[in-house]
Structures are given as C-alpha cells and as structure tokens.
Amino acid sequence: MDAVVSQSMARTLGFPRDNALLINAPEADSTQIRDALRKALPRGTQVVVLKPTFTSSRRQPVPTSRISVALAAAAGKLGAPYVWGAEGPDAFDCSGFIQWAFGQAGVRLPRVTHRQFASGPKVPFSQMRPGDLIFWRLDPTNPGYISHAAIYWGDGKMIQAPRTGDVVKIVPVHTRNLAGVVRVRS
Structure with missing residues (x-):
C-alpha cells in the first residue's frame, strides 16, 4: 500500500x-x-x-547539461539540515532534496522515494553515471519499501540528505540494502 x-x-x-x-x-x-x-x-x-502523473516509458533521458544544473544546485545545498518532510530550499529530506535539485534544472520528479524509484528506467549499478538516482530499502519493519534515495555524484560518491540530525553531504556510495539505480527522464 x-x-x-x-x-x-x-x-x-x-x-x-x-x-x-x-x-x-x-x-x-x-x-x-x-x-x-x-x-x-x-x-x-x-x-x-x-x-x-508520470509515464516513464514515454519520457526522454535528461540532457547532460541539465544534469549538471541539478548537481550544481544540489552542491549548493551542502550543509543544509535534514528535516523529515522538508522540500527546501533551506532544509530537506532525501526525496525532497532530489525533487528540489532536479526542479532547479527544470526536471519534474515525484515527491516521495517509492514514486521516484518508479519514475525512470532501472540501470545496473555498474553503469551508474552522475545524476542517476540510487535507492535503498532500509526499513526493517517493511523490507520491501523504498525508504532512502540519493543522487550519484560520480567517482563512487553520492550527494544526499541522509537522516534526522545530519546535513546534506557528499559521501561514498554504499550498497547495503541497495534497491536499485534509476536513470532520470524528463
């Protein structure tokens, strides 16, 4: 549900x-x-x-120039606090951060992680490129639920709004409870 x-x-x-x-x-x-x-x-x-609301099969890949705008917008929020349910511009949760960053590049994405996970084609982890979205299933009470997301930064790193008490930051990508990788479409 x-x-x-x-x-x-x-x-x-x-x-x-x-x-x-x-x-x-x-x-x-x-x-x-x-x-x-x-x-x-x-x-x-x-x-x-x-x-x-979203039909991923008919949408086109986002041009590299717009991915660069989304990544620059995301980087501009380094240090912003994580607040559950926040959509920016001064505080974010993980999916609100992704939606806001891509919105700055004119790319419309769903608001919540499980909808973002369904919004584009899945790509193999080994074929990730900057701007792809990475998703995890971290909720032990609901192991099938997509509960966290980040943006692949490149060079084995991701930018994310991690959790309450933390801030937007760039960290190494981890694969524990990885659900998959999605290529953003517009």
Whole structure:
C-alpha cells in the first residue's frame, strides 16, 4: 500500500464513504488490473482508473547539461539540515532534496522515494553515471519499501540528505540494502 488517507481526504478524492481501495502499480497495465478487479469484486462495485502523473516509458533521458544544473544546485545545498518532510530550499529530506535539485534544472520528479524509484528506467549499478538516482530499502519493519534515495555524484560518491540530525553531504556510495539505480527522464 502506498498511502492511507483520512476520511475527509478520501471524500475529496471521490472515494465512497468508509469503503475504498487504492492500488498504485505504475509499471502495470491498468486495463488488466481494472478487468481483474471487476471480475473479483462483488457485482456493482465501481472500479476507477486514475490517470497516472508520470509515464516513464514515454519520457526522454535528461540532457547532460541539465544534469549538471541539478548537481550544481544540489552542491549548493551542502550543509543544509535534514528535516523529515522538508522540500527546501533551506532544509530537506532525501526525496525532497532530489525533487528540489532536479526542479532547479527544470526536471519534474515525484515527491516521495517509492514514486521516484518508479519514475525512470532501472540501470545496473555498474553503469551508474552522475545524476542517476540510487535507492535503498532500509526499513526493517517493511523490507520491501523504498525508504532512502540519493543522487550519484560520480567517482563512487553520492550527494544526499541522509537522516534526522545530519546535513546534506557528499559521501561514498554504499550498497547495503541497495534497491536499485534509476536513470532520470524528463
């Protein structure tokens, strides 16, 4: 499950009162999911497919010049504090930092790590290049969840907003609990 929303937010989104299910499957065929749900759920159940915000398959690789702008913007925030939920410009969490840095280069990315992980093609770790996004599964209570992200800086280093009590910094890339690497698209 990607999100749990309040009842008031559910009503704002148009969900039936006290009874809705939201499925996020960005790489799946939404028509197949819709048809399978219609067969499995009781007759009369409404199934609605929402238009996806990001479609990675149709987007193009970000030009090197824009990657350079994103990396320069990120480097300009070295020493900024990590604050969970912060999106800048003075404090960041990991995904807010990535979204902000690429936003400075005119590249729109999703806000949270698991959506950023689904926003572009996966590339082998050995083929990382500056500007690629690196993701980890670090939550022991939910081992499948993408819980941290950083931007590959180059030369075996990454720039990140690491955790509460820490600051934006460049550090060596580590592979413990690595989920994968994503090439940014626009």
